[in-house]
Amino acid sequence: MTSHGGAFCIKSVKQPKLDANVPCVKDFDFGHCLASVYPLLDIVFKYLTFMDLRACSEVNQSWKEVAERVLAKRRTASWFTCYRVGYKSRKANIMAHSSNLNFNNVEMGVILYDCNRIKLNKYICLHDASTLSRKTVPEYIEEELVPNSVDYCLLAVPRVVSYFNVERTTKDIQDHGSVFDGLFIPKIPNIRTIMFHCNPSKKKELEDTARLYIRPEEEVKCLLLFCKKQLHGSLYNILDCLVPKDNPNRVALGGGVIHGTKTFQRLCAEKKIYTVKDTVCVTFLKERDCVSDNFRAYSCVIKGSDLTKAEFDSELEEFKQNVSLKNHSLGFRICCSAKYQDVEELQSFPQIFPGIPLLGLEAYGEIGWNTFHKEDTSGPKKSKRLRHSRDYPHAENFWSTIFVLVTWD
Template identity: 20%
Template sequence: MENDGASCSGAVESKAGFVLGNVAEVVEKILTFVPTKSVFRSARVCRLWRNCARRVLRTRQKMSWISASGSSRYEEHILLRNMEEALENVFLLPQTVLLMMDNENFTGHHSSFRHKKAKRCQSEDEVDVMDRLRRLLPGNCEILCVITPGIVLSPSPTACLIPQEFMEGEAGFSLLFPAMEGVHIRPFHFCKKSLSDSALEKAGLAGNPDLKVVLLFGYDAYKTGAARFLNQLLEPLGRNNVLIAGGHVERVFPQKRDCCSPGSFGVVGLTLSGPKIQGASVLLDQDVSMPAAAEVTIRRLKAANIPESNTVGFMFACVARGHNHYNGQHNVEADTFHKLFPGVPLFGFFGNGEIGCDRIVKENYTLSQTDANGLQHGYTTVMSLVHLG
């Protein structure tokens, strides 16, 4: 009887091995349940598995994200620590990554990690962060990292989507964009040395009829000449049928920054182009200081009729808003967005000035017109929807 059992077990293993080595449909179905990093490892088994892995990876075209909040016991920011483990379990291959972290770990002009005894210079922090990200992410991945006073994020995709506003403590998120059919995402970075017509065209900000959304973040905007510089960029964009959203932040870590002189002002951001992209935004001005008024304004995004699948919300608010603006009531704007769009994750920041305006899609997909001055605000919130097809 024991020999019969061993023989039966061997037969089953033999049949299973035959199926896994010869039936592509079965292998492909199994790989759909496997995180992307494990799919890459599986692709080394044999030619059949490699071909199945390639087909599975081509289907993973929806954005994902990693979020973190709390207090890190380590020298680095809690988001960077959490990404190391979380990236093992994502179901996409990131092509472009947008990270936002609070400035809790990056304080003062001589930024330092608060757990370290010796202060380190700003460039050292930047090198550490970008080197860490390059080790975590694929080598050809475009990385844009933004440091802000406060963070708005939704928990991880496997948890509930109730967004949270963090004006204190460590918090951050990374939006992971894979290669998507009909969607082209390009990062850009301009300082006063690099802004030119040819550079704008190369970034997809000029001469690009498919441009639909521009996420734009200015840094060192208080310095002389920064306002004029930003207008050079916003004026042509404001005349186009393009959604513009963003604001002014504390610091940025672009992937390449050799064009900037120390202390130079500039802008970074992402252009989103393609026939499948849709976007709309509303502006909560300074007078909107009650939850009911916030809901009335954000509800206008419903008029855009943007599909809520594969869609992300962005909230760029003044650091003077949040619970300070709503008589001590926390999470007002994020909760209102979730009430109206329960299936859409929300991300953003509390910053030093907002960029955007009311742009609601009309029947022929024409956005409301504006000018450069009408795109820059203070004490407001820009709330946007971006659909990725």
């Protein structure tokens, strides 16, 4: 790509506007044209609600095929990745993404960017078929990648280390890595996904924030935490507030210490300046009385900076043996920034969990615990109630890799 004043150059990923060739006829039949002129039916169906699409699928076989194709796109997570290839003056920024980008039924987005390689106030030079435009990074992300009216967060991390189904070699990952990656979480039946900032050192403010965002009848099934400094004791204030005290290790937990966090939300219009102590919480919530078993969340801590690939794979295999995968899944990976075998670990996940998108980052301290115990089929047991926060499982880690896996039908 040519350079434009030192701007970050990239091609547009937006689909070009399609001009359907509908011939003018005397007895025009709109229903016939919808079914016979590609891609009119696809364009119309992507704006329909879930129930409308189900109704359309009963009209005829061709409508059913298109409706089911659109519905299938909405059930799965979507992702994108921007990475660099080439050397010196011949470097190019490549954008790859899943086929359902901006077409799935998105509830939330999590976007990582390598703050050492790109800044939010940097300009992106956007190329499409006929025009050239310049946007700041947030403008580009909002207009090109994020679906309308979707909550999302931007996380500035030391290094982006995701793995998606995209053609890029080990050398590309090791030498260049990703500039920014994103994962969009679809609306999961019986699950509500939200995010919010909180100050864990102020318990009263933390409790007020939790009441504002989490309904009384809901419980946390998965919790992701991202902060700018080590939380130490205040981490357990968050757990005290959000995690059931009688069974904490049934909540998947992951996160880490990174450079910075920004959230873009519709839920609360109030603008607030967040301090260095504020933490971003991403939560998967389920109603306590809901008996549906369509969603599960697991987390795993693999400790040690000197594990061989065989040792690491063995622990990841054990994790897989103790989880129950459903039709759709996605993963999060938080790795210590000081670990030298980062690339080898990254390659292990798709070998053991093929086809699952993995959003990954390096951190200056990892947050997580193990929740992948096998289901107890011997009947209910009375749980010992925790006496205080220190009775939670150990959640702060160093020289480790944290995996969080959410899976649903």
